[in-house]
Amino acid sequence: MLVLPALFDEANKLRRLTVEVMQRLDAAGIDSALPDLPGCNESRQPLDAQSLDHWRACAMAAAAHFSATHVLTLRGGVLAAPPEMPGWNYAPVAGRQVLRSMLRARTIAAREAGREETIEALQQLGRREGVELAGWPLGAKLFAQLEDAAPQPDSAQVEIDQGTIGGGGLWLRAEPDEAPEQADTLAAAVAMGISTV
Amino acid sequence: MTELAPSRSDIDTKLRAILRDVLGLDAERVERFDGGTGLFGHLPELDSMAVAGLLTEMEDRLDIIIEDDDVDGEMLETYGGLLAFAEAKVVEN
Incomplete structure (x- = not known):
């Protein structure tokens, strides 16, 4: 199983859940691998030089490298997933929504600091030359591609929404947290699915 | 705002649920918000990224659009301010 993590700040919020799900899959006899997308987490690549195309190519390469038969994506990880690979999308989100929260975080922080910034102006800057949002330097190519990227309804993957898992989504939490029962449910849904797909 | 306790509107319920998810608090504690x-x-965990997530979630669950100009200190400072804002936005829609 190839696991594609959530993007940016949401990856931090879901770090514990992601690992817990992988541990449970392991206990169920399913091997999984969690590569860092280039520029993210511990990757040494510069984030501002990335693009969604490159992330997709890297996800495909990782799937081949680990001989993965299935993919599990978390939140925005869906945007880098090879569409023809069977698997699951946990609480998938469009790139626009990911950016919206980050753009808004920046305008709120600016306002707190007594500066006036608008989402509209930051979007234009992002498309033109890239923009740093909430500490994440996004290049123009990645920014523009994220704006248009959405989960593909005709992919070979099945959506698992938060309602199925129960409780509040951990990516919403102000502080990174854990929820072992959510990891149980998510891992069980995947493990059951893999035996029938 | 003084009507808050008795009104118990649908918006109030949804807003409390969102805050519960964002703050990771139990339902009882959020129920006591006035x-x-x-x-x-006031809440150290509610930094700009968390507030941004909160507003984006409000848009999704309340089916509203929150503009740049809507976001000010007053609306975010208290639960009453946020609820009044949400109610006004839902009516506006």
Whole structure:
């Protein structure tokens, strides 16, 4: 199983859940691998030089490298997933929504600091030359591609929404947290699915 | 704002659920929030990224659009302020 993590700040919020799900899959006899997308987490690549195309190519390469038969994506990880690979999308989100929260975080922080910034102006800057949002330097190519990227309804993957898992989504939490029962449910849904797909 | 306790509107319920998810608090504690309960600037965990997530979630669950100009200190400072804002936005829609 190839696991594609959530993007940016949401990856931090879901770090514990992601690992817990992988541990449970392991206990169920399913091997999984969690590569860092280039520029993210511990990757040494510069984030501002990335693009969604490159992330997709890297996800495909990782799937081949680990001989993965299935993919599990978390939140925005869906945007880098090879569409023809069977698997699951946990609480998938469009790139626009990911950016919206980050753009808004920046305008709120600016306002707190007594500066006036608008989402509209930051979007234009992002498309033109890239923009740093909430500490994440996004290049123009990645920014523009994220704006248009959405989960593909005709992919070979099945959506698992938060309602199925129960409780509040951990990516919403102000502080990174854990929820072992959510990891149980998510891992069980995947493990059951893999035996029938 | 003084009507808060008795009104118990649908919006109030949804807004409390969102805050519960964002703050990771139990339902009882969020249930005790009143109009004067301090939010942004009062709860250290509610930083700009968390507030941004909160507003984006409000858009999704309340089916509203929140503009740049809508976001000010007053609306974010207390639970009452945020609820009044949400109610006004839902009506506007």
